[in-house]
Amino acid sequence: MTGPGPAGEGLWRDLAPQTLARLLRTYGSSQFDLCEDAVQEALLDAHVRWATDPPDDPQAWLATTARRRYADRVRSDKRRRDREGRVALLEEPLRHEGVPSDDALLLLELCCHPALSRSAQVALTLRAVAGLTTEQIANAYQLPEATIAQRITRAKRRVAELGGGFTRPGDVAERLAPVLDVLYVMFTEAHHTTRGAPAQNTDLAREAIHLARLLREAAPDSTEVAGLLALMLLTEARHPARVGPHGRLVPLDEQDRSLWDRAMVDEGLALLDHVVPGAEAGPYLLQACIAGVHAHAPSTETTDWDEIHALYTVLEHRTAGRNPMISLNRVVALGMVQGPDDALAALDALEADHPRLGRVDAVRAHLLERAGRADDAAAAYRRAIVATVNVAEQRHLQDRLRALGIPPPDRGTEDP
Structure with missing residues (x-):
């Protein structure tokens, strides 16, 4: 197990989308923002703790920590009118048949939902799946960072509005x-x-x-x-x-x-x-x-x-x-x-x-x-x-x- 730094960057890149996909499958795409924040907090915990105490199963550790962070966020979100609905999701997660062969590809397909514009699909996926920064995405498209940041924010909001399960497209x-x-x-x-x-x-x-x-x-x-x-x-x-x-x-x-x-x-x-x-x-x-x-x-x-x-x-x-x-x-x-x-x-x-x-x-x-x-x-x-x-x-x-x-x-x- 490698800790933070260049030697462990490949590990973080593999684990982050897999963990986000697990949370979205469990709690639904309407919780995209909360799930993403929970994964980021879990990654920060991992950077600190794994340097001295690496887990035997990094993916399981990260998923468990992210779920706890998600639960903490839901319970403390008293300003949202749908707080009770989110707590209910904690107690009765969404259920889906079968297990995807690769969570990263499934997450990619979710971010490319047809209800999103093409520009929003690309920006959101590059952020959530590839882990690119806003600066990197803006550089790839030769656009201002503020424009890309707005696209990502609107895309996540739209995914949350769509709600529903975390499923593959029919075709x-x-x-x-x-x-x-x-x-x-x-x-x-x-x-x-x-x-x-x-x-x-x-x-x-x-x-x-x-x-x-x-x-x-x-x-x-x-x-x-x-x-x-x-x-x-x-x-x-x-x-x-x-x-x-x-x-x-x-x-x-x-x-x-x-x-x-x-x-x-x-x-x-x-x-x-x-x-x-x-x-x-x-x-x-x-x-x-x-x-x-x-x-x-x-x-x-x-x-x-x-x-x-x-x-x-x-x-x-x-x-x-x-x-x-x-x-x-x-x-x-x-x-x-x-x-x-x-x-x-x-x-x-x-x-x-x-x-x-x-x-x-x-x-x-x-x-x-x-x-x-x-x-x-x-x-x-x-x-x-x-x-x-x-x-x-x-x-x-x-x-x-x-x-x-x-x-x-x-x-x-x-x-x-």
């Missing part, structure tokens, strides 16, 4: 789209953590893949579920080569591909071989196909950039231009196909449409460097360093700036 397809969106954002945050320290949240990536596998079992005919799982596997396979000494990010074109996890690569490619023929390609399957092209190539130079650019163009059309990050990636691929000058012109047009789009200056700096415009590239690198809060990305950009013979701006992110 998994009913909530498939928001569940896929949530898992994708989970995995994206794992590989591009808000603060970049560490550069990758391994526990969050592992949990996203675990849930994607469960979803694949529940919806074996969905090519989008298969596509998302393949995308996760092919991306996660690069992790051993993506992070170098001292947590430095290693870009794809500099990675030692012999370090890639071959088992994950093979599993991801086999999944694509199984589902792609005859499939109507959705956004996740298209992204997986792009990752598959990279996985097949032994180097950046031998990569089929024409295919990647074509896939990004289809993906951009398939998503109706709603995701400017897809357009940004297409610009990068365009630069590999037609050269940096054409890509820079396309980048200017993209920035005009999306003036607040992140990573534009980082991409611009890379293209300017390839075009031999060192002074302009340095200026773009400086702007990119100042604009990003991600420590790992800052350090990578600083390294690129140093490679041009120019010291980076002082932002307090330098290595000692």
